[in-house]
Amino acid sequence: MRMVIVAGTPGSGKTAVLIHALKSLNVMNLKSSVVKIDCLYTDDDQKFAKIGVPTKIGLSMDMCPDHYAIYNIEDMIGWAEENESDFLIVETAGLCHRCAPYTMNCLGVCVIDATSGPNTPLKVGPFLSTADIAAITKGDMISQAEREIFRERVYEVNPNCKIIEANGLSGQGCMELAEEMTKSKEVSLDNEELRHSAPLAVCTLCVGETKVNKKYHRGILRRIDGFQDYEGE
Amino acid sequence: MINEITIIGGYDKHGEKEPVKNISISKGEIFGVVGPTGSGKSSLIGDIEQLAQKDTFSKRKILVNNEEPSYEDRTNPRKKMVAQLSQNMNFLADMSVGDFLNLHAKCRGASDKCVNSVIKLANTLTGEPIKKEHELTILSGGQSRALMVADVAIISDSPIVLIDEIENAGIRKHDALKVLSGHGKIVMVVTHDPVLALMTDKRIVMKSGGMQKVVSTTPHEKKISKQLNKIDELMLSLREKVRNGELVEDIELNLEI
Ligand SMILES: Nc1nc2c(ncn2[C@@H]2O[C@H](COP(=O)(O)OP(=O)(O)OP(=O)(O)O)[C@@H](O)[C@H]2O)c(=O)[nH]1
Ligand SMILES: [Mg+2]
Ligand SMILES: [Zn+2]
Ligand SMILES: [Zn+2]
Numbered sequence: 001m002r003m004v005i006v007a008g009t010p011g012s013g014k015t016a017v018l019i020h021a022l023k024s025l026n027v028m029n030l031k032s033s034v035v036k037i038d039c040l041y042t043d044d045d046q047k048f049a050k051i052g053v054p055t056k057i058g059l060s061m062d063m064c065p066d067h068y069a070i071y072n073i074e075d076m077i078g079w080a081e082e083n084e085s086d087f088l089i090v091e092t093a094g095l096c097h098r099c100a101p102y103t104m105n106c107l108g109v110c111v112i113d114a115t116s117g118p119n120t121p122l123k124v125g126p127f128l129s130t131a132d133i134a135a136i137t138k139g140d141m142i143s144q145a146e147r148e149i150f151r152e153r154v155y156e157v158n159p160n161c162k163i164i165e166a167n168g169l170s171g172q173g174c175m176e177l178a179e180e181m182t183k184s185k186e187v188s189l190d191n192e193e194l195r196h197s198a199p200l201a202v203c204t205l206c207v208g209e210t211k212v213n214k215k216y217h218r219g220i221l222r223r224i225d226g227f228q229d230y231e232g233e
Numbered sequence: 234m235i236n237e238i239t240i241i242g243g244y245d246k247h248g249e250k251e252p253v254k255n256i257s258i259s260k261g262e263i264f265g266v267v268g269p270t271g272s273g274k275s276s277l278i279g280d281i282e283q284l285a286q287k288d289t290f291s292k293r294k295i296l297v298n299n300e301e302p303s304y305e306d307r308t309n310p311r312k313k314m315v316a317q318l319s320q321n322m323n324f325l326a327d328m329s330v331g332d333f334l335n336l337h338a339k340c341r342g343a344s345d346k347c348v349n350s351v352i353k354l355a356n357t358l359t360g361e362p363i364k365k366e367h368e369l370t371i372l373s374g375g376q377s378r379a380l381m382v383a384d385v386a387i388i389s390d391s392p393i394v395l396i397d398e399i400e401n402a403g404i405r406k407h408d409a410l411k412v413l414s415g416h417g418k419i420v421m422v423v424t425h426d427p428v429l430a431l432m433t434d435k436r437i438v439m440k441s442g443g444m445q446k447v448v449s450t451t452p453h454e455k456k457i458s459k460q461l462n463k464i465d466e467l468m469l470s471l472r473e474k475v476r477n478g479e480l481v482e483d484i485e486l487n488l489e490i
Contacts, residue, residue, distance in 0.1 A: 076401075096383050117325065117327065118326055118328065118336070123366050125370055136416065140321060140322070141321055141322060141323065142320065142322055142323065142324070142325050142327075143322050143323070143324055143377075143381050143384070144316045144381065144384070144391075145316060145333070145334075145337040145381070145384045145385075145388065145389065146325065146326055148337060148340055148341060148389060149326070149337055149340050151310050151311075151334055151340075152340040156253075162308075163310045164308075165310055170275070170279060172279055172282065172283060175288060175289070176308060194338070227364075
């Protein structure tokens with residue numbers, strides 16, 4: 001099974017770009033199954049169903065969607081195998097900016113919206129810096145100069161990635177993305193590892209504390225002045 | 234160095250061969266693309282943007298200097314040969330004009346001296362002065378378009394410029410096209426604006442997704458184009474008058490060339 005993990009902020013164009021790319025795979029007689037991981041709500045399953053690919057959704061609720069995706073990779077691969085698909089495609093909402101769901105042998109695709117400002121690539125963290133491909137969307141709405149600046153900023157964060165300037169409306173660049181998918185490696189579940197270790201609970205807030213006052217907090221506590229401390233046992 | 238691009242015809246929407254089999258455009262030339270909505274203008278522009286190799290819906294093939302561009306040349310964004318300008322594009326960056334141009338120049342490895350040249354050139358294209366300390370996001374449509382054209386001419390060194398409908402821009406369109414072709418660019422412009430369409434050297438007529446024919450602009454049309462440009466200049470100066478709160482007393486329109 002080959003696995004493509006697509007991460008990106010909400011509304012960045014992940015589904016739009018994927019739909020064009022999956023159509024190209026279809027033309028090459030390659031079948032895919034899609035899982036959409038989101039936090040609270042998604043209607044992406046209906047959009048994928050329209051192009052006739054088997055689709056499943058997973059809602060992570062109060063858990064980080066990337067953690068949730070990682071826990072479920074085995075089941076998702078099993079399901080894609082049952083569907084006799086060539087590819088498992090996982091679309092995940094990259095919300096927490098500390099995690100990245102890519103495994104060593106998957107094709108890691110970060111979809112990033114060019115209208116979100118030239119500093120965005122510096123802010124999004126490991127889901128961009130550890131990606132194989134950065135698909136930059138919505139370039140049709142900004143100036144040539146901003147597109148060029150945005151592209152350089154992406155290279156600053158991830159010098160080795162392949163940048164695809166994609167358009168979710170016209171499908172531009174999506175064929176190239178499909179082409180890259182066909183070059184991706186097989187994943188072997190037994191030895192598959194994360195590229196970036198995922199922080200989970202680092203403090204009592206992570207596990208449900210709601211009080212704001214400092215005296216209630218335990219764990220790794222980092223102050224705004226840069227001072228970091230470990231409180232607790 | 235790009236001296237010429239060639240479009241080799243593919244198929245239209247109905248799967249019929251396009252009547253135009255191939256067409257070459259050279260450095261410094263301006264080509265128009267005309268045709269009704271849905272006739273395939275944008276996909277032609279898209280094919281050139283991607284330097285298509287029979288891998289798009291139209292199955293067109295684009296040659297550069299009569300050769301197939303390499304995969305690397307087609308897909309390495311740093312080597313992009315095509316710059317685009319369209320009506321939908323806006324400056325969204327939260328920066329001053331000067332800082333922004335500096336950043337762009339730095340990204341392209343250009344000297345920061347070009348910042349002043351860009352602003353100077355942009356100011357020849359619009360009636361509303363653009364200053365270095367202006368915030369990008371408050372520029373008017375005309376100022377933005379003028380700055381984009383000047384920036385593409387001077388800082389983006391892509392040899393091919395594709396322009397998608399800049400008719401209502403409030404800039405000196407005629408001069409804008411001249412500036413781009415004068416900087417040795419291959420210019421293609423999608424337009425129904427006679428001021429622009431008649432100043433191109435040739436125009437490709439699109440129908441049902443296919444290139445139907447290529448029309449060469451006649452010397453007579455070139456003359457009309459100059460007259461239309463005078464009307465355009467007049468409109469721009471009236472616009473300035475109105476903007477400055479002046480009264481418009483009469484119009485001086487001399488169409489003699
Ligand atoms: N102008 C423009 N709009 C785009 C582009 N790509 C996507 N969009 C639009 O952006 C909106 C969001 O696109 P989606 O594909 O749903 O985004 P997403 O990343 O899948 O969003 P979530 O799954 O909700 O996180 C849609 O209205 C798309 O039509 C693009 O390249 N240009
Ligand atoms: Mg989506
Ligand atoms: Zn997380
Ligand atoms: Zn915590």
